[in-house]
Amino acid sequence: MSETLNLILKVWRQQGPADVGRFEEIDAKGIPVDASFLEMLDIINERLIENGADPVAFDHDCREGICGTCSLVINGMPHGPKQTTTCQLHMRSFRDGDVIWIEPFRANAFPVIKDLTVDRTAFDRIIAAGGYVSVRTGAAPDANSMPVPKEQADDAFDAATCIGCGACVAACPNASAMLFAAAKIGHLDSLPQGKPETRRRVLAMVRTMDAEGFGNCTNHYECEAACPKEISADWITRMNRLHNKAATIEAVR
Amino acid sequence: MIQPLTATPDARIPAGPLDRKWSRHRQDSRLINPKNKRKFRVIVVGTGLAGAAAAASLSELGYKVSVFCFHDSPRRAHSIAAQGGINAAKNYQNDGDSVHRLFYDTIKGGDFRAREANVHRLAEISLQIIDQCVAQGVPFAREYGGLLANRSFGGAQVSRTFYARGQTGQQLLLGAYAALEKEIARGNVEMHSRSEMLDLVLVDGHAKGIVTRDLVNGRIETHAGDCVLLCTGGYANVFYLSTNAIGSNVTAAWRAHKRGALFANPCFTQIHPTCIPVHGDYQSKLTLMSESLRNDGRVWVPKRKEDCGKAPDQIAEQDRDYFLERKYPSFGNLAPRDISSRAAKEVCDEGRGVGPGGLGVYLDFAEAVAEFGEDTIRDRYANLFDMYAQITGENPYKTPMRIYPAVHYTMGGLWVDYNLMSNLPGLHVLGEANFSDHGANRLGASALMQGLADGYFVIPVTVANYLADETPGAVTAGHDAFRETEKSVRDATDRLLGIRGRRTATSFHRELGLLMWENCGMARSRQSLTEALQRIPELRAEFWENLRVPGSGESFNQQLELAGRVADYLEFAELMCHDALHREESCGGHFRVEHQTGDGEAMRNDEDFSFVSAWEHTGDFSKPQLHSEPLEFDVVKPSVRSYK
Numbered sequence: 001m002s003e004t005l006n007l008i009l010k011v012w013r014q015q016g017p018a019d020v021g022r023f024e025e026i027d028a029k030g031i032p033v034d035a036s037f038l039e040m041l042d043i044i045n046e047r048l049i050e051n052g053a054d055p056v057a058f059d060h061d062c063r064e065g066i067c068g069t070c071s072l073v074i075n076g077m078p079h080g081p082k083q084t085t086t087c088q089l090h091m092r093s094f095r096d097g098d099v100i101w102i103e104p105f106r107a108n109a110f111p112v113i114k115d116l117t118v119d120r121t122a123f124d125r126i127i128a129a130g131g132y133v134s135v136r137t138g139a140a141p142d143a144n145s146m147p148v149p150k151e152q153a154d155d156a157f158d159a160a161t162c163i164g165c166g167a168c169v170a171a172c173p174n175a176s177a178m179l180f181a182a183a184k185i186g187h188l189d190s191l192p193q194g195k196p197e198t199r200r201r202v203l204a205m206v207r208t209m210d211a212e213g214f215g216n217c218t219n220h221y222e223c224e225a226a227c228p229k230e231i232s233a234d235w236i237t238r239m240n241r242l243h244n245k246a247a248t249i250e251a252v253r
Numbered sequence: 254m255i256q257p258l259t260a261t262p263d264a265r266i267p268a269g270p271l272d273r274k275w276s277r278h279r280q281d282s283r284l285i286n287p288k289n290k291r292k293f294r295v296i297v298v299g300t301g302l303a304g305a306a307a308a309a310s311l312s313e314l315g316y317k318v319s320v321f322c323f324h325d326s327p328r329r330a331h332s333i334a335a336q337g338g339i340n341a342a343k344n345y346q347n348d349g350d351s352v353h354r355l356f357y358d359t360i361k362g363g364d365f366r367a368r369e370a371n372v373h374r375l376a377e378i379s380l381q382i383i384d385q386c387v388a389q390g391v392p393f394a395r396e397y398g399g400l401l402a403n404r405s406f407g408g409a410q411v412s413r414t415f416y417a418r419g420q421t422g423q424q425l426l427l428g429a430y431a432a433l434e435k436e437i438a439r440g441n442v443e444m445h446s447r448s449e450m451l452d453l454v455l456v457d458g459h460a461k462g463i464v465t466r467d468l469v470n471g472r473i474e475t476h477a478g479d480c481v482l483l484c485t486g487g488y489a490n491v492f493y494l495s496t497n498a499i500g501s502n503v504t505a506a507w508r509a510h511k512r513g514a515l516f517a518n519p520c521f522t523q524i525h526p527t528c529i530p531v532h533g534d535y536q537s538k539l540t541l542m543s544e545s546l547r548n549d550g551r552v553w554v555p556k557r558k559e560d561c562g563k564a565p566d567q568i569a570e571q572d573r574d575y576f577l578e579r580k581y582p583s584f585g586n587l588a589p590r591d592i593s594s595r596a597a598k599e600v601c602d603e604g605r606g607v608g609p610g611g612l613g614v615y616l617d618f619a620e621a622v623a624e625f626g627e628d629t630i631r632d633r634y635a636n637l638f639d640m641y642a643q644i645t646g647e648n649p650y651k652t653p654m655r656i657y658p659a660v661h662y663t664m665g666g667l668w669v670d671y672n673l674m675s676n677l678p679g680l681h682v683l684g685e686a687n688f689s690d691h692g693a694n695r696l697g698a699s700a701l702m703q704g705l706a707d708g709y710f711v712i713p714v715t716v717a718n719y720l721a722d723e724t725p726g727a728v729t730a731g732h733d734a735f736r737e738t739e740k741s742v743r744d745a746t747d748r749l750l751g752i753r754g755r756r757t758a759t760s761f762h763r764e765l766g767l768l769m770w771e772n773c774g775m776a777r778s779r780q781s782l783t784e785a786l787q788r789i790p791e792l793r794a795e796f797w798e799n800l801r802v803p804g805s806g807e808s809f810n811q812q813l814e815l816a817g818r819v820a821d822y823l824e825f826a827e828l829m830c831h832d833a834l835h836r837e838e839s840c841g842g843h844f845r846v847e848h849q850t851g852d853g854e855a856m857r858n859d860e861d862f863s864f865v866s867a868w869e870h871t872g873d874f875s876k877p878q879l880h881s882e883p884l885e886f887d888v889v890k891p892s893v894r895s896y897k
């Protein structure tokens with residue numbers, strides 16, 4: 001049997017978007033150090049159900065840090081103390097007797113569905129505003145007909161690695177989605193395939209971001225620090241540059 | 254007992270030479286004029302590679318599309334987790350690859366249990382897929398000259414795998430998702446996320462709609478269309494622990510099966526050799542370490558049992574058994590998945606496994622680090638090494654990884670013809686959810702290829718062969734069949750909530766998973782399967798008496814979702830065991846201990862089992878009805894699959 005921990009959880013409970021919500025204290029005894037954070041919650045939920053109580057709702061799926069579904073604020077930090085996703089956080093990062101505060105990703109644009117689950121469909125609508133290349137299936141030229149310098153392709157990848165979890169929004173004092181939008185805009189602008197639509201894309205995505213109720217960037221860099229994929233805030237600078245240019249051109253046309 | 258064999262479903266393989274079938278079929282397929290296309294509504298369930306690609310492409314053609322997924326966003330489908338890469342016969346490396354070679358490798362890799370015509374089509378389409386993805390802005394790895402890079406993968410002797418670091422599935426899915434969002438923005442696609450399909454609606458035997466549960470508010474809804482596409486992924490989670498995402502499930506496919514769709518080759522499941530071993534009974538999933546790692550890592554265990562407890566650096570070179578290199582000198586550490594997995598199980602069964610419970614083997618990078626330097630290895634595998642360190646708390650640059658086989662992929666699935674249509678008119682099945690292209694074993698980097706081939710290039714052509722004879726919008730959700738199906742879904746939900754027993758859905762799932770892993774896992778026997786066939790109905794009976802689902806149906810209720818999925822697994826598992834018991838041979842991922850050579854290699858039986866097993870639901874889980882589709886090999890003659 002591996003080593004175990006006794007912990008006290010302060011978990012956010014909220015029946016639905018209309019409910020005000022509150023913290024509930026839950027005893028978490030005998031948690032194996034090798035368990036993941038979500039496995040710890042699984043254990044707690046099994047106990048709650050067996051005791052006739054309502055289990056804690058939380059989102060998760062791949063549990064390998066890639067789908068972007070898991071979304072907890074742990075001790076005030078989106079995804080917790082390590083720069084990784086909640087599902088990749090393990091209980092060995094905690095000490096026996098710790099009190100752990102667990103909350104949902106909070107933002108006006110991310111209404112709570114229940115307990116720790118939130119609605120992040122606003123992100124889909126930002127992508128729908130222009131986060132794509134307008135190419136039809138079957139209309140593509142041979143893949144090697146357009147060489148892309150390796151450095152440029154690597155840059156594009158660094159931005160494209162965003163998992164859309166929303167930690168950047170939850171970390172930002174203004175609940176801004178700039179890092180999310182900038183990563184997609186940067187990814188596509190770094191590639192010859194995406195460049196032709198940059199102007200249209202950046203205007204539409206930024207507009208949608210504002211309309212969805214996300215705040216503005218005032219350079220706190222919390223997003224970069226919380227991003228499990230370590231996406232650089234430099235992409236925001238680049239997006240702002242692209243946006244200014246596009247807005248100017250739009251204004252003079 | 255299994256009912257005697259009955260009529261063979263018609264696979265509708267086009268006539269003509271193998272390499273002309275698809276081009277001819279495209280020419281011969283029906284066309285629907287653009288004005289009419291707009292009147293048809295296609296229901297797409299699932300937004301993985303197969304579903305997102307299909308929905309986007311059909312919408313581009315002008316069809317109206319309604320899309321459903323249980324995830325909170327279409328971008329989170331399980332396809333996102335694929336690591337290693339996607340195959341295509343581009344021959345950019347000039348190393349002798351061709352459409353024919355990819356076709357041949359896939360047929361052989363599938364241990365001669367797949368259809369030649371489907372596999373050839375897949376190999377042909379592989380070329381277009383890469384073009385399409387690059388045009389969408391998928392940032393594949395590139396060489397310094399700016400052209401696309403390739404690696405060799407999963408036992409292939411040519412470098413035909415395209416990749417985006419260790420996140421290929423993510424990048425491909427984000428490409429397909431972006432295409433889907435583009436069509437949503439155009440107003441042609443209606444997206445329903447957090448929406449789970451719970452039944453298929455048949456009108457006069459045709460698939461004309463689905464019943465869903467809105468997972469946010471619990472509302473049961475009906476949706477009508479002119480045809481239905483299931484793109485709902487695989488059923489590996491019948492084993493509870495697998496490398497699949499937690500939510501992956503058999504529900505959509507199983508409920509379609511219970512409405513009459515044939516389920517093909519359910520026992521063909523793939524065990525992946527390189528996963529992080531199990532560490533405790535609270536464990537919720539297994540993590541895959543991409544097999545691309547086997548390009549640079551060497552697999553070994555101690556030669557002597559006595560050494561297993563020692564730290565790996567305390568075991569001298571001559572005391573290590575590099576068993577894959579020893580047994581399969583020409584493929585070595587790159588031997589196919591089924592073969593590598595069984596070899597690892599064998600050494601562990603001999604008591605030479607390492608780590609907790611002796612269920613692990615080493616995957617050692619010391620030699621590669623010495624040869625290429627830590628930086629090069631980091632460049633190739635950083636995210637995988639990080640993930641390993643995160644999960645195990647060990648540093649794989651310094652100490653060998655421990656790996657063990659885990660359930661990974663399911664080759665079986667709903668039976669489909671060449672048009673990807675099931676035996677139920679109108680019901681089409683794409684991606685991992687169908688059975689069609691991988692036979693008894695899937696090669697690495699071929700699932701992404703198949704999902705995208707089905708979605709981008711096959712279904713946009715073949716769906717018209719069904720729709721051309723239909724009157725658009727002929728069936729609406731007002732039809733009685735919708736009321737009846739909706740009622741049966743409501744009843745099933747109430748039944749789950751009404752049991753009010755003592756055990757959680759997870760506890761049943763875990764017990765079933767263990768039972769399946771032990772009795773229908775890496776090695777199967779008449780005895781183990783017979784035992785499973787007795788225990789599964791008992792467990793199912795207990796489930797229906799002793800399950801506890803808290804909360805109500807009219808709200809966000811994750812336990813209710815889970816309970817429905819586990820209920821389906823408890824039925825499906827029985828069919829899997831029937832199939833495994835009936836197939837008296839060892840082939841691909843299906844290893845029957847009764848059918849092996851003296852040195853433990855699989856013995857296929859072409860004489861008696863060169864067919865697809867397509868099972869029909871009879872209403873009695875203990876008496877499924879077998880239909881068989883004979884497999885004919887005109888181009889590749891089945892041979893013993895040797896990787897020695």
Ligand SMILES: Cc1cc2nc3c(=O)[nH]c(=O)nc-3n(C[C@H](O)[C@H](O)[C@H](O)COP(=O)(O)OP(=O)(O)OC[C@H]3O[C@@H](n4cnc5c(N)ncnc54)[C@H](O)[C@@H]3O)c2cc1C
Binds near residue numbers: 301336485487501700
């Ligand atoms: C860890 C891992 C790594 C892999 N790596 C590779 C690789 O390198 N190369 C490769 O070729 N293959 C790889 N595979 C296999 C490959 O990823 C999958 O086979 C493939 O992505 C499946 O795609 P799909 O579109 O068929 O289904 P999925 O991606 O599983 O999508 C299923 C969709 O259906 C929806 N759904 C399911 N049921 C319902 C329902 N009842 N109601 C509503 N919606 C529903 C889900 O929400 C989801 O959108 C890997 C698999 C795993 C597990």
Ligand code: FES
Binds near residue numbers: 059061067
């Ligand atoms: S559950 Fe997928 S990233 Fe955490």
